[in-house]
Amino acid sequence: MKRVGYMLLYVCLIVVAVFQVFPVLWLFLFSLKNNQEIFSKSPFSLPSEFRWENYLKVWDSGIGSYFWNSVWITGVAIVFTVLLASMAAFAITRMQWKGSKLVLGLFMVGLMIPIHSSIIPLFNMFLNVNMIDNPWSIVITYTAYNLPITLMILLGFYYTLPREIEEAAIMDGCSVHRIFFKIIFPMTIPVISTTVIINMIYNWNEFVFVNTFISSDEYKTLTVGIQNFIGQYMTDWGAIGATLIISMLPILLAFLFFSNKVVEGISSSAVKG
């Protein structure tokens, strides 16, 4: 009786797992088919032959350039975010000053705000300084909006570092900059890798800012690019499927290799949601 109940629960868990991955597997299946197969055969059938040319076709007709935009914008924003958040975490946890609690509180509040309440003034701001349709407006925005969550993840680690580190370093006549860049920052590499992955997921998948601030095709990132692209290829399911799989691949690969980091980062980003 107990075994039956256990099996039943197990089956439930597996059903949920199938529900969670099946749509993505189905997407991969139809990304390798042509329209004739898709419209005449069962949606569950395997492709008669793997049509990888779907991938080549969409890559050459524009997806490649969106992809590289996503890569550099995501990458540069991550470097800024992690560096500035690390410096802020250092100042807040290791240095003594009035108002550090208040500033920390502001970062916490920054986690909660709906971006739609700030996007019109932000748009106007960039318009006034001539930075609409400029990819740097996206880099700056990503950096600013990811600072709170990155800081939150870093703080826990900074609080656990023993004070003796700085005490000893200062005794030896070490400057604050040397303490941060040569001692503390290298010690935080494990938690930095977590924040890098979380930032990567957020930046790679972001949609609203790019959709609002960027109008030229040459600066669009994948999320917005595929949106336009799919508009043109409305009826070619294979091309749409290939496009979507390409857009998902970098994050899925990162997950495959660093799933524990991703799990850790997402758990500690619970405050953001």
Add this chain to the structure above:
Amino acid sequence: MNRVMSNKWIIGMYILPAFLLISIFIFIPLLLSGYYGLMDWDGIGAMKYIGMENYFNAIQDGLFWQSAFHSFMLALFSAVSLIVYLAISLVLASKIKGSNLLRKIYLIPMLLSSVAIAQLWIKVFNPSNGILNSILVSLGVDNPPAWLAEPAVVLYAIFIPILWQYAGFYILIYYAALKNIPESIVEAARIDGATPFQIAFKIKLPLIMGVVKVTIVLAVVGSLKYFDLIYVMTGGGPNGASEVMASYMYKLAFSSNDFGYGSAIGFLLLIITLIVTVVVRKVTASKEELQY
């Protein structure tokens, strides 16, 4: 030590870049949104001060209330679905083989962009070639709905991918909280003759209530500001049937060029989110947190 680590210049050098960025790009725009809400403004020309008119209009705007109702429905569905995630996590955390792999599989949709999820589910919901209707037809359903094209169904249809997207996230959080409960407590209860159900409901659940409350706030607030997937999947249509607050605001500003009114709605969205956060916190607050 103290002298070196409290040097004002150095502190400024470390905290100011991050602090200025969030002030300029997060907090000042928030305040400006409330201010722009007082203007008649098309986004290009000069602003004209019109007092509280936009805010009064919003209160009387049936479309705004309709979109707010949809947002609150999503919040309700998201909050109720937490019960399911909690149940799954309770099973998952009870020493089941492969639980680590399963929770990672659950997380996969969370890693995908809302645009990709939306495009994928447009295909899932496709009336003739999508998997959903294919399954329904093979189960003997004669006329399955055209999901995204039917005003009566569309709102609930788009809730499915949204819940699909976030399920793994909440399961992960509950799982982590349950794994944090010391084994000795559960063991002691088992020795005293508690059944698995009693252990789950009388011991484990009360111990993770703090985390559950946080997730309720997250689910509700996250739903109220939800945008991407709905915007891509239906654009709020057909005929406003799936419009939510954020998509209504976005449309007003960036399609109708009514930046003043859009700002007012954006500011109301902020106020509503703040009020609901406080209310949910108050409702779920208990006098003392359980400790172990």
